[in-house]
Amino acid sequence: MPSQDENRNTDERPYDDENPEQILDAVDIEPQEPTADQQIEQLQADLEAAKDAQLRTAAQLQNFRRRTQEEQQQRMLYACEGLLSDLVFVIDHFEMACEASDINEHTQAVSKGYEMILQQLIDVAMRHGLQPIDAAPGMFFDPEYHEALERVVTTDPCEGTVTRIIRKGYKLHDRVLRPVQVAVAVAPEQPEA
Numbered sequence: 001m002p003s004q005d006e007n008r009n010t011d012e013r014p015y016d017d018e019n020p021e022q023i024l025d026a027v028d029i030e031p032q033e034p035t036a037d038q039q040i041e042q043l044q045a046d047l048e049a050a051k052d053a054q055l056r057t058a059a060q061l062q063n064f065r066r067r068t069q070e071e072q073q074q075r076m077l078y079a080c081e082g083l084l085s086d087l088v089f090v091i092d093h094f095e096m097a098c099e100a101s102d103i104n105e106h107t108q109a110v111s112k113g114y115e116m117i118l119q120q121l122i123d124v125a126m127r128h129g130l131q132p133i134d135a136a137p138g139m140f141f142d143p144e145y146h147e148a149l150e151r152v153v154t155t156d157p158c159e160g161t162v163t164r165i166i167r168k169g170y171k172l173h174d175r176v177l178r179p180v181q182v183a184v185a186v187a188p189e190q191p192e193a
Contacts, residue, residue: 077173080128085177087125088170094118095168133169135180137162145169145176150183159187 034042094114101111122130133145139162141148152163162182169180 077129078175081172081175081177084125084128084130084170084172087121087130088178091118091121091125092167094121129172130177131171131173133171133176133180135162135165135169135182137164141182141184145171145179146184147179147181148184149181151186152183153188154185155188156185159185161185 094117098111098114098118101107101114135146140158141160141162146162146169149166150164154163161184163185164183165180166183167178167181170177
């Protein structure tokens with residue numbers, strides 16, 4: 001049996017919490033329909049948001065296409081990078097063979113054959129974008145294109161200049177495949193006073 005307090009609480013509320021229409025009826029507030037101007041403003045705002053979203057999507061699609069095209073061009077430009085990296089060592093060995101065979105006069109015919117093959121190999125590699133990196137004794141050491149394998153203590157050339165080319169370097173278009181391996185001049189250490 002409900003107590004008097006419980007009866008009083010239910011008697012004071014003439015509406016049910018779960019039915020909002022009873023609340024509105026009790027307060028006599030009717031939901032307002034948006035006016036025509038408000039509807040127009042809302043539709044214009046929705047239209048602007050849709051136009052903005054469409055423009056952003058179109059811009060993203062255009063950027064995606066451009067990036068994809070650039071990546072494809074880069075892949076095509078450097079597609080033979082692995083092969084040319086391997087051929088650089090073959091070119092090195094042919095050059096060493098040509099230098100070694102020039103020493104003996106009996107092997108000059110073989111040397112001439114090596115030189116012809118070497119030149120053909122270099123020509124084919126260059127047609128595919130291989131370029132030798134310019135380097136000569138007296139040039140300043142450039143870490144982007146040079147790799148220092150030796151330090152030569154000397155007072156004659158300027159410190160930081162290339163004194164000797166140890167192995168040629170090559171690049172594919174603008175990308176270094178192998179840096180020029182060089183000996184670099186360094187100043188003698190000054191005795192501490």
